[in-house]
Amino acid sequence: xxxxxxxxxxxxxxxxxxxxxxxxxxxxxxxxxxxxxxxxxxxxxxxxxxxxxxxxxxxxxxxxxxxxxxxxxxxxxxxxxxxxxxxxxxxxxxxxxxxxxxxxxxxxxxxxxxxxxxxxxxxxxxxxxxxxxxxxxxxxxxxxxxxxxxxxxxxxxxxxxxxxxxxxxxxxxxxxxxxxxxxxxxxxxxxxxxxxxxxxxxxxxxxxxxxxxxxxxxxxxxxxxxxxxxxxxxxxxxxxxxxxxxxxxxxxxxxxxxxxxxxxxxxxxxxx
Numbered sequence: 001x002x003x004x005x006x007x008x009x010x011x012x013x014x015x016x017x018x019x020x021x022x023x024x025x026x027x028x029x030x031x032x033x034x035x036x037x038x039x040x041x042x043x044x045x046x047x048x049x050x051x052x053x054x055x056x057x058x059x060x061x062x063x064x065x066x067x068x069x070x071x072x073x074x075x076x077x078x079x080x081x082x083x084x085x086x087x088x089x090x091x092x093x094x095x096x097x098x099x100x101x102x103x104x105x106x107x108x109x110x111x112x113x114x115x116x117x118x119x120x121x122x123x124x125x126x127x128x129x130x131x132x133x134x135x136x137x138x139x140x141x142x143x144x145x146x147x148x149x150x151x152x153x154x155x156x157x158x159x160x161x162x163x164x165x166x167x168x169x170x171x172x173x174x175x176x177x178x179x180x181x182x183x184x185x186x187x188x189x190x191x192x193x194x195x196x197x198x199x200x201x202x203x204x205x206x207x208x209x210x211x212x213x214x215x216x217x218x219x220x221x222x223x224x225x226x227x228x229x230x231x232x233x234x235x236x237x238x239x240x241x242x243x244x245x246x247x248x249x250x251x252x253x254x255x256x257x258x259x260x261x262x263x264x265x266x267x268x269x270x271x272x
């Protein structure tokens with residue numbers, strides 16, 4: 001399916017039946033698109049789902065998401081999987097989800113602009129490249145009848161521009177996690193994937209804050225990096241580590257106080 005426009009959609013409070021049977025991940029989400037190109041999503045809310053909030057899965061290309069609100073979901077707020085990109089996430093609020101805020105899994109060309117990622121229980125941005133899916137060295141190929149070589153995907157070409165990323169008053173302090181590894185990957189392959197991710201990463205104008213600076217960023221070997229270490233990995237002269245600035249961005253983005261203060265929805269909540 002191609003050429004899709006979606007505006008003013010509320011995809012919230014879903015999968016409460018599935019959760020009763022222990023299914024909150026596989027194939028369930030507040031909103032999901034699979035195998036689509038040329039998509040525009042504007043002003044969607046996908047919150048309080050007992051599943052992933054917003055999921056783009058496999059063969060996603062030329063997609064723009066503007067004004068997404070994905071808060072209080074039981075899994076990731078936004079899950080981008082096996083995507084060619086580019087996928088633009090702009091002017092969006094992703095807060096207080098039980099796992100990562102935005103998760104990219106074997107996804108290429110992911111651009112976040114003017115987004116707020118805060119107080120998600122997992123990393124605010126999580127990047128993975130671990131699914132071999134038929135290839136012994138960890139590269140991914142899925143496609144619409146295309147050759148394998150033409151459709152291999154790598155976690156690279158990520159961008160964070162003018163975003164606010166932080167954790168305030170919760171146990172999580174992980175801002176970015178880039179763990180590019182898989183059971184079938186050699187150490188050389190892991191290092192090559194990590195080098196490709198770092199060399200194609202673009203960051204500028206972001207505001208960062210976490211209560212524990214010394215472990216805010218996770219790198220290739222799982223060793224934590226502080227803010228200074230992160231800037232050596234991803235240079236950004238305009239970046240700021242500033243709690244007050246993060247609070248200001250929270251208010252500008254319109255994130256309610258309870259979203260920032262609470263990790264996840266109550267297990268006892270009821271849904272119609």
